[in-house]
Amino acid sequence: MLLSATVCHARSVPPLEGLEALRKGFGGISDFTAEISQEKRLSLMKRTMVMTGTVRFRKPDLFYMELNPPFSSRMLLRDSVIEQAGPGGGERNRIMLPPEQGLKRWIAKLADPVTSLPEGVGMHADLSGGLYTLTITPAGKGQVKALTISFLEDGTIRRLVISEQNGDRSVMTFKKLRRNVGLVDKDFRLE
Amino acid sequence: MPPPTAPRIVSWVHNASCRHLEWIFRVTTTRPRLVMCAFLVALALSGISIATIRFDTDIFHLFPSQQPALRLLLDSLEWSGSAGEAYFLLEGDNRALPREAGRFAERLRQARVDGQPAFRRITWQVFDENQAGPFNNLMAYAVAHPQIFIAPGDVQRFSRHFETLEVDASLHRLQSGLAGQFGGAMTGLAAADPLFLRDLILPRLKAGSQALDLDPSSPYFLSRDGKVLIMIAEPARPVQDMIFARKLVAAINEARAGAAVSISCAGAHISAVLDEQAMKSNVLISIFSSLLVVLGIFYAAYRRLLPTLLIPVILACGVILALGTAGLFISSIHIISFAFTALITGIGTDYSIHLYDRFHSERAAGKNTEEALRLALLNTGHAVFTAAVTTALPFLALGVSDVRALSELGLLVGLGVVFSLYASLFFLPPLLIFMERRYPVVYRPIPSLGLRGVWRLATGRPGTITLLTLLLTSGLCWAAFRTSFDGELKNLQPRHSEAFLAQERIERHLSLSPKQMLVALEGTDLTDVLARAARVEELAGRLQARGEIMGWSSLGRIINGPAAQAEVSRLLRSRFADGTHVAQRVRMQLERQGFSAGAFSPFLDSIGRFGQAAPVNGEEAIARLAASPLRGIVDHHLVKDGKGYHALIYLHYRGDEFRQAAFLAELRAIDPASRATSLDLVSHQLAEAVEQSFIRAFLISGTLELFQLMAHFAERPTGIFYSLFPVIAGSASMLGAMVLAGMKLNFMNAMVLVTILGMGSDFGLYIRFRVCADAPDVREAQFVQIGRSVFLSALTTIVGFGSLAFTDYGAMSSIGWATNLGVGFTTLFALVTLPAVMALFASRHR
Incomplete structure (x- = not known):
């Protein structure tokens, strides 16, 4: 009985509340850096890939990720354009996302209070000991099956899970997250 | 001995004209109701004919499509x-x-x-997210069939991708890519091409896929x-x-x-609608503004309301009857050609001015109504008749032009001139008789508009005036030799x-090159068409190497033709003779690096088949491309219709560094059945068509006009000189002034050189015809009367054309400016130089 009284159980909260919590928490963040560890389970690979690295983010549309060896690579998302550089900065790869999936657009959506759920997506929210877990499931036949983001009330992201239609799954865990450190343009360069 | 045939014909035409005018005088003065009824019937019939005409708006239909x-x-x-x-x-x-x-x-x-x-x-x-799957399918097909997509020169690099170290490096790169990807966007592509063979394929596809210069x-x-x-x-x-x-x-x-x-x-849709709107607005503004000014000029000069109000009726009759008659010969009229009927406003008013001015002057001089009317209709009317015919002939002669814009313009304006003349001849006498009975007035002399001073100046200093004329004409003639031709079709459009x-902004911001030439190779057998295209592609490659063109695009830049496929297949067979072993080795390397080799089976199987590589049917390769996101490339470069296949090669170039004549000669030598086009070529061929039309119309109208002048001046042959001098000097001066003003000849205003001949010869004709007395004071009075008519006629013509000069349409505006300059100079030489020449001749005779 004593134990059950101290364990924090996850309870469902209205999705709108979860989304608003994310919005509010994110509202106070202009940039952040963090260390990450990532686990990727891909149909092309026999074993789960485990990797570490760092990420940087700056509003409204910059996201940078650098992975450590043996999978060393760097990735820069500038709104809807992803640039990837291989080991040693060798081959560059550029991928263009659909404009409506651009980072700026998502961040802009977080600028105003959320009064209704976005159309075309399913949403589920849990709250457990101050940790929100928001699961977004886009409708339609897109590549992403579900996106789960876990975050604290102050906007600190803890975990990001991307599940795909083909069974592939990535789990990214954030550590040592530092907010509003004053990141500048040179922190978002692939060179 | 009977007189020679030509003079007999001339004499017959002269007498027939006089008899015809006498008949008109008789019937209009004795049976005006019958005349009105006949006109109403003609207008009704014209209305029926007009209802059958289709008005065309497609700009390309203005030009000869058989070029x-x-x-x-x-x-x-x-x-x-x-x-x-x-x-x-x-x-x-x-x-x-x-x-x-x-x-x-x-x-x-x-x-x-x-x-x-x-x-x-x-x-x-x-x-487009939906295109990711088809793109991966294309890549899977491309890496399995390198003979289609790899250039022969790249086979060595291709085979190097399968060396042990290279495979390891590629798989390491793939791992990093998969680890670093956000989501699983590249998983499908990785399975189709784990060794990044697409690095040899994509640049080629990308180079061939761009029709616009995009970021x-x-x-x-x-x-x-x-x-x-x-x-x-x-x-x-x-x-x-x-x-x-x-x-x-x-x-x-x-x-x-x-x-x-x-x-x-x-x-095209927007252009058609907006151009139609612009055209309608331009035409309406032109017609109504010029009509208002013309009526204002007429009323200001003669101060009679009913003759002024008759002018719009005459012009409307001219246009309706011209359209109705044209409808008997042609089923459709282009809206731009129709717009030129605005010119009738200027030209068609001239006849009323000359007839009424003479009537009014004679009445003011004391003649009774019948005498004044007889002199106006039979004496001045004869000159008016000849002038109208000489004006109409050059326009009608344009009817033989292959260029639809010119043939329809010529037909409509030519017929409009003729019908305006007849409307003036038939309507004015009954109206004047009606006015005399109903609203009798005392006719006062009409102001001379300064022409008395002009006459005295010109006849007082004939040598100086003639010398100044010669100097001015010589100077402008010298400038005229620098006339250049503007072949840019876009300059004729609404600016x-x-x-x-x-x-224009698309061309400035998004065009791959300033200019483009298209070469088409056509036939029913695709393999043959592609093989022929490949020979032209080789030629294009040489042109690019020489720096004549900036680049080129064709299907052959994306997929190999039969010969290149055979070469790549031969090289693949020799390098992958043990393809099965290569596939086995790659499979082991995949396993060793932690990949699930089963996911790559289709790719590994294709490596095993490189040893038996053979050319692939062109249709299959094209069908694969067409099923991918690169369908646009296929549509842009290969068309299949009822006549067969059309392979299209686009050459991008800047300007004169591309020696087009030499290229076309070489192209004909390689493939006599090939076709080529570019805006430069279209302009060049149109310029040739316009030049031919110009020469033909000039010869026809010149001959007929000369004949008409000979008939008119059968008894006074010097009249031919008087008629032609102002217009010839005026045309040369017009060209010179255009050069000095920075204007160029183009497809449309070049025709003014023909039409000005008809319009301008009237002025000298009227003066020579009317100024015929021996007594100096009578000659002066005659000059003032006819000079005023000529001046007012020129003014109304300039107003008619002037309204065009200010329109937004380059084609119409260029005609307006050229004609205004031509009419302006012709009027100057007719009113100032001719009296001086007359005085010089008179002093010699004395």
Whole structure:
């Protein structure tokens, strides 16, 4: 009985509340850096890939990720354009996302209070000991099956899970997250 | 001995003209009601004929489509469908462009015409999630069939990708890529091509896929300078459906209302509707403004209301009867040709001026109504008749032109001139008789408008005036030799039309090169067509190597032709003779690096088949491309229709460094059945057609006009000189003045050289015809009377053409300016130089 009284159980909260919590928490963040560890389970690979690295983010549309060896690579998302550089900065790869999936657009959506759920997506929210877990499931036949983001009330992201239609799954865990450190343009360069 | 045939004909024509005018005088003065009834019947019949005429708006229909270059240009527009596409240019804050483009695209998708979607397709962004699968399929096919997609020179690099170290490096790169990817966007592509063979294929596909010069880093169709975002849409119905086109433009205007960025549009639908609107507005403004000014001039000079009000009736009759008669010969009239009937306002008023001025002058001189009318109709009327015929002939002679714009213009204006003359001859006498009975007035002398002073000056200093004329003409003649020809068709379009300006901006911001030539190889057998295209591609390669062209695109730049495929297949067979072993080794390397080799089975199987590589049927390769996101490349470069296959090669060039004549000769030697087109070639061939039309019309109208002048001046042959001198000197001066003003001849205003001959010869004719007395004071009075008519006629002609000069249409404006200069100089020489020449001749005779 004593134990059950101290364990924090996850309870469902209205999705709108979860989304608003994310919005509010994110509202106070202009940039952040963090260390990450990532686990990727891909149909092309026999074993789960485990990797570490760092990420940087700056509003409204910059996201940078650098992975450590043996999978060393760097990735820069500038709104809807992803640039990837291989080991040693060798081959560059550029991928263009659909404009409506651009980072700026998502961040802009977080600028105003959320009064209704976005159309075309399913949403589920849990709250457990101050940790929100928001699961977004886009409708339609897109590549992403579900996106789960876990975050604290102050906007600190803890975990990001991307599940795909083909069974592939990535789990990214954030550590040592530092907010509003004053990141500048040179922190978002692939060179 | 009977007189020779020519003089007999001349004499017969002269007498017939006089008898004809006498008949008109008789019938109009004795049976006016019958005349009115006959005219009403003719107008009713014309109305029926006009109802059968179709008014055409397609600009390309103005030019002779049997010209090879224009024919191919029209074919290619039809094939590519670009003739029917609508282009939207979004300009403004480049951060706002994507957002506004998204909004606008959504509004266009929602736009409806008659309850149906207005557009079939709207494209404005590079990415389309639905295309990822087909793209991966194409890559899987391409790496399995390198003989189609790898250039022969790249086979060595291709085979190096399969060396042990290279495979390891590629797989390491793949691992990093998969680890670093956000989501699983590249998983499908990785399975299709784990060794990055696409590095040899994609640059080639990319180079061949660009029809516009776009920013490669942008997910939108954005110009490299980031200033313009282009959206391409396919309207639901063809441009020929003008009712749909008008509703479409209304829907577009609604969709772009309130946008935060500037949105302009181009394309056939928009151009047709906006040009039609611009044309209608231009024509209406021209007609009404020139009519108002012409009526104002007439009333100011003669102060009689009813004759002034008769002028619009005469002009309307001229236009209606001309259109009705033209409808008997042609089933459709282009709207631009129709616009030129505005010229009748200026020319058609001349006859009323001459007839009424003579009548009024004679009445003021004391003649009774019948005598004044007889002199006006039979004496001045004879000159008017000859002048109208000499004016109409050059216009009608243009009817033989192959260029539709010119033939219809000539026919309509020529007939309009003739019918305006007859309307003047038939309507004016009954009206004047009616006025005399109903509203009798005391006729006072009409102001001389300064012409008495002109006569005295010219006859007082004939030598000086003649010398000054010669100096002026010589100077302008010298300048005229520097006349140049402007072959740019776009300069004939409305200069401020939205469609025209948007098209210009597309060329400035998004064109791969300033100019483009299209070469078509056609036939029923695809393999043969592609093989022939490959020979032209070799030639294009040499041109690029020599720096004559900036680049070129064709299907052969993307997929190999039969010969190149055979070569690549031979090399693959020799390098992958043990392909099964290579596949086995790659499989082991995949396993060793932690990959699940089973996921790569199709790729590994294809390696095993490289040892038996053989050329692939062209149709299969093209079908694969057509099923991928690169379908546009196929559509752009290969067309199949009822006549067979058309392989299209585009050569991009800057200007004169591309020696087109030499290229075309070489092309004919390689493939005599090939066709080529470019705007330069179209302009060149049109210039030739216009030149031929010009020479033909000049010879026909010149001969007939000379004959008519000989008939008119049968008893006074010097009249031919008097008629022709002002117009010849005026035409040369017109060309010289155009050079000095920086104006050039073009396809349309070149014809003014023909028509000015007819219009300008009238002035000298009238003066020589009328100024015939021996007594100096009578000669002066005669000059003042006819000079005033000539001056007012020239003024109304200038007003008629002047209204064109200020229109937005380059074609009409250039004609307006050229004619105004020509008429202006001709009037100057007729009113100032001719009296001086007369005085010189008179002093010699004395």
